[in-house]
Structures are given as C-alpha cells and as structure tokens.
Amino acid sequence: MCDKISKPLISLVVPVFNADKYLDSMLSGFEKQSIESVEYIFVDDGSTDGSWLILSAFKERHPATTLVKQENKGAYAARNAGMAIANGKYISFPDADDLVDPEMFSKLCSFCEVNELDVATGNSLILDEDGSRQVMYPSVDFSLGPGYEWYERCLEKRSGGFWHCICPSVYRLSWLKENNFTFYEGFNGFDVPWTASILMKAERFGFYDENLYFYYRRQGSLSLAKSNKQKVRTVDSLLVSTNLLLNLRADVACKFSDSKFFDLLLIKRRQKLFHSLREVDDRSDKKICAKKIVNSRFFDKIYPLCLSGKEKLKHMLVYAWVLVLSL
Known part of the structure; x- marks a missing residue:
C-alpha cells in the first residue's frame, strides 16, 4: 500500500x-x-x-x-x-x-x-x-x-x-x-x-x-483507584445511558417476541447504579447524585419490569435508600 x-x-x-x-x-x-x-x-x-x-x-x-x-x-x-x-x-x-x-x-x-x-x-x-x-x-x-x-x-x-x-x-x-x-x-x-x-x-x-x-x-489503574470525581461521573453515565435504554424499550416491545431478557438487562443496570452510588466517597457528592436519580424518575420507570415479588421488594428497598440519601 x-x-x-x-x-x-x-x-x-x-x-x-x-x-x-x-x-x-x-x-x-x-x-x-x-x-x-x-x-x-x-x-x-x-x-x-x-x-x-x-x-x-x-x-x-x-x-x-x-x-x-x-x-x-x-x-x-x-x-x-x-x-x-x-x-x-x-x-x-x-x-x-x-x-x-x-x-x-x-x-x-x-x-x-x-x-x-x-x-x-x-x-x-x-x-x-x-x-x-x-x-x-x-x-x-x-x-x-x-x-x-x-x-x-x-x-x-x-x-x-x-x-x-x-x-x-x-x-x-x-x-x-x-x-x-x-x-x-x-x-x-x-x-x-x-x-x-x-x-x-x-x-x-x-x-x-x-x-x-x-x-x-x-485491571487498569482507573478501575483500581478511581477518584471521587470519576465515581460521580460513573453514576452520571449509568443514569444517562440507562435512561437511553429505557427509551429504546418501545422498539423492544414491538420487535422482540419476549422482552423479559432485555428487561433483566435494565434491572441489572439498576444494580450497577446502586453499587456505583455506594462507592461515591464524598457525602455531599453522594447526596447530589441521589437527588439526580430521584428527580429522573428512574425507579418509577424500572419498577414495572420487576416481575417477581422478591424483585419488587428489593427495588423498593433500594429506592428508599436512595431517597433517604437525597434528603
């Protein structure tokens, strides 16, 4: 060439x-x-x-x-x-x-x-x-x-x-x-x-x-030693990207013969968001992140995807924890 x-x-x-x-x-x-x-x-x-x-x-x-x-x-x-x-x-x-x-x-x-x-x-x-x-x-x-x-x-x-x-x-x-x-x-x-x-x-x-x-x-240095700023950025990224996926769900419903596996993907991202929020070190930053999550109505959108009673209970407990953090 x-x-x-x-x-x-x-x-x-x-x-x-x-x-x-x-x-x-x-x-x-x-x-x-x-x-x-x-x-x-x-x-x-x-x-x-x-x-x-x-x-x-x-x-x-x-x-x-x-x-x-x-x-x-x-x-x-x-x-x-x-x-x-x-x-x-x-x-x-x-x-x-x-x-x-x-x-x-x-x-x-x-x-x-x-x-x-x-x-x-x-x-x-x-x-x-x-x-x-x-x-x-x-x-x-x-x-x-x-x-x-x-x-x-x-x-x-x-x-x-x-x-x-x-x-x-x-x-x-x-x-x-x-x-x-x-x-x-x-x-x-x-x-x-x-x-x-x-x-x-x-x-x-x-x-x-x-x-x-x-x-x-x-196992790079970012995953081993994230700064508090990077941890906040991870929460923001997960919140925005998961909301993008939720917006895709209308397409999923009409194209998938069974959307439960895609719904499970969204529920797992809720878990990632929860763990990422827990990792934020600064209390003030953690409160700001929690407020963003509550104001986005993220949990309201995910709740209908929880099919079992156990999953719904877990969802509400996590939501209650985030709500308390945001106050």
Whole structure:
C-alpha cells in the first residue's frame, strides 16, 4: 500500500490514549491483514506517552493513514472525530490495546458485500490477565437476519448477560450516517446503548461465528483507584445511558417476541447504579447524585419490569435508600 486510497473498502478508526505499551502488538495485527483496501485513522486523545511517535512511524510505512491529535475528550469523542473524516464503504472501531485476527476485516467485509449487510459482527475471545479466556458471544442458530433477532437469542442464551462491545463489528458507514448514529460524548460506559440501538435498527445484520477479535480485559489503574470525581461521573453515565435504554424499550416491545431478557438487562443496570452510588466517597457528592436519580424518575420507570415479588421488594428497598440519601 503505497498511496492514499481515495475510496477504501473499510476505514479503521482507533482511539488512542497512552497506549504505547500495546500499540506495537495491535499495529502488527493491522500489518498482517489480508485486506488491502483499507485506511487507518488514529485519533490521539491527548496521550502523554510515546503513542504519537509509534503512530507516526506506522504512517511512514503506510501512507493510507491519517493521524489526528486532540485534547483529552474520551474514546467516544475520538471515534466521532475519526468517523467524521472516514472515507471507507465500511467502518470499524478497534481499541488500541486489543488484537485482531489477520483475516478479520477481509472476512467481515466480504460477508457484508455478499449479503448486502448494514452491520456484521464477528465472534471474539475475552482474554484475562490470569490467562483465562471465554467466548464473547454464545453459539446460536443465527447467521443472517434482523439484528434484534440475534440480540434476543443471545440475551436468552446468557440469561440477561451480553457483551455490548463496539469493537468486533463492521458497519456500513452510509447506514450509520443515514440513521444519525454517533457516539455519546462526555460520559463513559455507553457501549450498551450504542450496541442495543444498532441491533434494534439493523434489519440487514450478520453474525460471523468465528473468533476474529481478541478483547483484553485489563485491571487498569482507573478501575483500581478511581477518584471521587470519576465515581460521580460513573453514576452520571449509568443514569444517562440507562435512561437511553429505557427509551429504546418501545422498539423492544414491538420487535422482540419476549422482552423479559432485555428487561433483566435494565434491572441489572439498576444494580450497577446502586453499587456505583455506594462507592461515591464524598457525602455531599453522594447526596447530589441521589437527588439526580430521584428527580429522573428512574425507579418509577424500572419498577414495572420487576416481575417477581422478591424483585419488587428489593427495588423498593433500594429506592428508599436512595431517597433517604437525597434528603
């Protein structure tokens, strides 16, 4: 690949923040890709390590590469910046600290081309630092069809558990733009509403049941030592993203044959919100967060989804605790 590609088959948009420990491995996987019609877009999100030097060296070897530098705004803002300048027919958003199979983009793009798909998702392996691994998506009797059908079968197979991961998928760029899909900036943890919204909308979806993406679940410093500000931000993010999911429920009701597994997902996010609120250290901040939750009518919206008496009681006890905190 010697020159810029005017109309590449796929654009790979990678947000990069202080990833110099992992970039060489990711870039090596890119260089082994069998697909040739590809453009690389790296958005350096305010890195303070050697990431930019590594990316610059990659660009020298691969001129079909665009480097963008921005102040630290988060991965979602970086993906939006990359998507805004992408030229590919398809687009994908791998993370800088993961790995990709050499055939990933060739196989998924071919899968999309042959079947005229808007979205294709490959299976993946989740790799932990202790060496353990698990398959991201369960094997279900599905290859082609509406995205919500695959989503329902996976939710049912996992009893409410589902990896809402952006990275293992290839999206038709024009379809994303036609449907006004952008990433929700300013918060974290919005992979769930993004993925759910995509699958609710995608009538032409394909699942490629082969492990093509390798997702590394790392115990990073943020998860081990969050500041109080970050803990408050987590509460805010969960509240906003869960309300987005609740707004999706109208689509769920008409598309799913049985929405109970999606309802279980929402109930589990209530539990995450509860635990995140408990972790806020500052009493004043905790009170402000509790007031936000109460004023959002979050618990009123979740309550109808609680089917058992035990779950309803648990819901009311949690609500009472949050209400007391807000006073």
